[in-house]
Amino acid sequence: MSAKPLDDVKVVTKDKEYTGILMPNDDDNVIVVKQISGYNIGIDKKNIKDITVLNKTKPTISKNQKKHVHDKKKPTIVVLHTGGTIASKIDYASGGVTAKFGVEDLISMVPEIEKIANIETELVANMMSEDMSFVEHQKIAKAVAKYTKNNIKGIIIGHGTDTLGYTAASLSFMLENINIPVLVVGSQRSSDRGSTDAIQNLLCAAKFISKTDFVGVATCLHLTSSDDKCSIISGTKVRKLHTSRRDAFKAVNDTPIATVDYQSGKIEYQKEYNKKLDDNNEENKFKLMNKMDDDVAIMKMYPSISSKTFEYFTKNFKAIIIEGTGLGHGPTNLGENNLKNYEILKKYIKKGGIVAMTSQCVFGRVHEAVYTNLRRLRDIGVIYCEDMLTETAYIKMSWLLGNFKEDQVKELMVTNLRGEINNRILPSEFLEN
Secondary structure (H helix, E strand, C coil): CCCCCCCEEEEEECCCEEEEEEECCCCCCEEEEEECCCCEEEEEHHHEEEEEEEECCCCCCCCCCCCCCCCCCCCEEEEEECCCHHHEEEECCCCEEEECCCHHHHHHHCCCHHHHCEEEEEECCCCCHHHCCHHHHHHHHHHHHHHHCCCCCEEEEECCCCCHHHHHHHHHHHEECCCCEEEEECCCCCCCCCCCCHHHHHHHHHHHHHHCCECEEEEEEECCCCCCEEEEEECCCEEECCCCCCCCEEECCCCCCEEEECCCCCEEECCCCCECCCCCCHHHCCEECCCCCCCEEEEECCCCCCHHHHHHHHHHCCEEEEEEECCCECCCCCCHHHHHHHHHHHHHHHCCCEEEEEECCCCCCCCCCCCHHHHHHHHCCCEECCCCCHHHHHHHHHHHHHHCCHHHHHHHHCCCCCCCCCCCCCHHHCCCC
16 A cells, blocks of 8 residues: 555545545554544455545654754663653644654653753554553563663653553563663653643653662652652552543552652652662672563452353463452352352362452452451462552562462562562551542
8 A cells, every 4th residue: 555644545445435634553454544524434454445645745844853962961861662642742634643752752842851861762662551461561671671781870661551550560570670760651641732741750750860869660650630749659559540630640558759849850759769789799680581471360359250250260361360359358158159169269279270369449458367258268279469459469470470480479479579568558558639
């Protein structure tokens, strides 16, 4: 097909003709045309008889776009792009959302960042975060590992917000002894909107990296709905708690590592954190451990859940994360169906299946011994995951199965490796507003 995205085209199908703008599209089997009415239509390529280009689009280059010049006096920060709203800007000619990934593109969007650091960029993926898989997590981890060999101050990863917490958790486990700050940054609103949070989040991340001695994986996003501060949160303790608010991300069962003032750049640390290690010591050497086993599933408990559901999960997955009710309960006690659920789990675990328990309650921890029903599950081998988020438990289980022998997994699942388990939860570590 000679037509390219944003060309004006006429598409002739077996039944009809369509005229409009050819839109960018990742589906190889379909083309998308924005019609004069403003509505997009997807057309199956099998039904297309001819495509005629009516007008070729001409690339536009901003006259104000300057070439980035390296300054030896400034630290260097690498920005890895994966797609998502943070890299998106509406093209009002087409009505579509486009993404720019070059150094000059980033600086034209956020010119203040050039005053903070030298910027390097790389496109690792270009997708909305709901389409992310372990394959993309592995690509990001490899890119991070590559840049750790250079003399850089830190890395910013631009990411869609919907599954940002999963990626942050994955990288936390994959990047063993990472000796620089790696911040996963997203935005709820694209950079062309007056209410965008992209610029503040990027600048606060850059300011934090340029000044901090923190090392490890964390996120940097709005602390409040106002443009005042960003919160730096551990990659294993962060969750998106609102669909659209700019302050959607909160620390769960934890305190943020720090806050960064948007205007002044002042950093206020909230807790103890990991600092740069002596990497001449062999134990502190960075290791890329990015193998993942995707034979893991999350099963949510709810009233009247069928034994068919238990049978499906136990027959098809090597390990299951049960998101139980309250302290870690499941319908496994009273009633014929529920007792059958219990027997299915018991048989599954006896044959080598692994079951780990988290809670549907966002805050707090599961406990294996408070009630008899909890102890019954513990006694057949269900692992209680303390105060871990369900998402983090899922990622950790997949990572453990990918990198360790199965007889090590159960012990490591309840061992704090990356700050995913806190022995004590303070009252201040509960969402209060």
